Amino acid sequence: MPRDGAAVDPSPTDADIPPAAPALAVARLSFAYGARRVLQDVDFRVMPGEFAVLLGPNGAGKSTLFALLTRLFDARPPGSIRIFGTALRDAPGMALARLGVVFQQPTLDPDLSVIENLLYHGALHGLRRAEARRRALHELARLEMADRAGSTVRALSGGQRRRAEVARALLTRPRLLLLDEATTGLDLPSRLAVRRHIRGLCAEEGLAVLWATHLIEEVPEEARVVMLADGQVRAEGRVAEVLAQAGAPDLPEAFARLTAPR
Structure with missing residues (x-):
C-alpha cells in the first residue's frame, strides 16, 4: 500500500506471462467425491484468444472441473492446472488474478x-x-x-x-474467462447477445474463453471443442477434428456417439 493510501492495481502485467504459454493447461486431472469418481485424467489446453467450448451432457463433470479451476476444490497430484504458465497449486494468487468467472448459479446480491x-x-x-x-x-x-x-x-x-x-x-x-452454462434459462435473443459479446472479446482483445455447455447449438464452427462425458475427455479439437475422431457427419451425431455410455 503506498503512503498516500491509494490502492494498487493488482493485475499482473503481460511481461509476467511466459512466451507462447497456454491460457489454461490442464493435465492428468482427476477428482472423486468419496468413492465416486467424477473426473479421470482430464487433459486439454486453451490458447490466448481462443474460444473453447467444454461440451458435455449434464452430469459429465463440467461444474466439478470449474470448481477445481477456480480453486473451490483442490486439485491433487499428479493432476495440475496452469494459468498462463503459473501453477494454480503453487501460486494461486497470481494464477487467479488473471481469471474471470461466471458461475452457473446466480451470485449477484x-x-x-x-x-x-x-x-x-x-x-x-x-x-x-x-x-x-x-x-x-x-x-x-x-x-x-x-x-x-x-x-x-x-x-x-x-x-x-x-x-x-x-x-x-x-x-x-482477466486474460482467461470461464463461463459455466452461462445462458441456461435465457431466451434466444439474450443467449445470442451474451455469446456474441464474448466471442468478440476473443477476436478483438485476445481474451481466452472456456465456455461450458450441454447445448450443441452454442458451439461455433471455429471453436475448439473439449468433449467431456463420464468425467473423461472423449475428443478434443476444432469441430472438424472432433467429427473425424467420432466418425460422424455432424456435431449432434458426434455428441451422441462420444457421450454414449461405455
Missing part, C-alpha cells in the same frame, strides 16, 4: 444495485473505488446495460442479470 455489486467485487480485488466505477460503467456500456446500473438486481430480467455477471467478471480485466 439481489438487493443491491448493479453498480453496487460491481463496486463490491472491485473492492474485493483491491481496485480503487474510482477506478472500479470507471471500469464497471465501461463494461456495462459494452453489454448495453449502462441504463440499468442503478437498478437493483431483483428488478432485472434473467438476461440482464447474466449480462451484469459477465460485466462483473470482466471488471478485473
Whole structure:
C-alpha cells in the first residue's frame, strides 16, 4: 500500500506471462467425491484468444472441473492446472488474478444495485473505488446495460442479470474467462447477445474463453471443442477434428456417439 493510501492495481502485467504459454493447461486431472469418481485424467489446453467450448451432457463433470479451476476444490497430484504458465497449486494468487468467472448459479446480491455489486467485487480485488466505477460503467456500456446500473438486481430480467455477471467478471480485466452454462434459462435473443459479446472479446482483445455447455447449438464452427462425458475427455479439437475422431457427419451425431455410455 503506498503512503498516500491509494490502492494498487493488482493485475499482473503481460511481461509476467511466459512466451507462447497456454491460457489454461490442464493435465492428468482427476477428482472423486468419496468413492465416486467424477473426473479421470482430464487433459486439454486453451490458447490466448481462443474460444473453447467444454461440451458435455449434464452430469459429465463440467461444474466439478470449474470448481477445481477456480480453486473451490483442490486439485491433487499428479493432476495440475496452469494459468498462463503459473501453477494454480503453487501460486494461486497470481494464477487467479488473471481469471474471470461466471458461475452457473446466480451470485449477484439481489438487493443491491448493479453498480453496487460491481463496486463490491472491485473492492474485493483491491481496485480503487474510482477506478472500479470507471471500469464497471465501461463494461456495462459494452453489454448495453449502462441504463440499468442503478437498478437493483431483483428488478432485472434473467438476461440482464447474466449480462451484469459477465460485466462483473470482466471488471478485473482477466486474460482467461470461464463461463459455466452461462445462458441456461435465457431466451434466444439474450443467449445470442451474451455469446456474441464474448466471442468478440476473443477476436478483438485476445481474451481466452472456456465456455461450458450441454447445448450443441452454442458451439461455433471455429471453436475448439473439449468433449467431456463420464468425467473423461472423449475428443478434443476444432469441430472438424472432433467429427473425424467420432466418425460422424455432424456435431449432434458426434455428441451422441462420444457421450454414449461405455
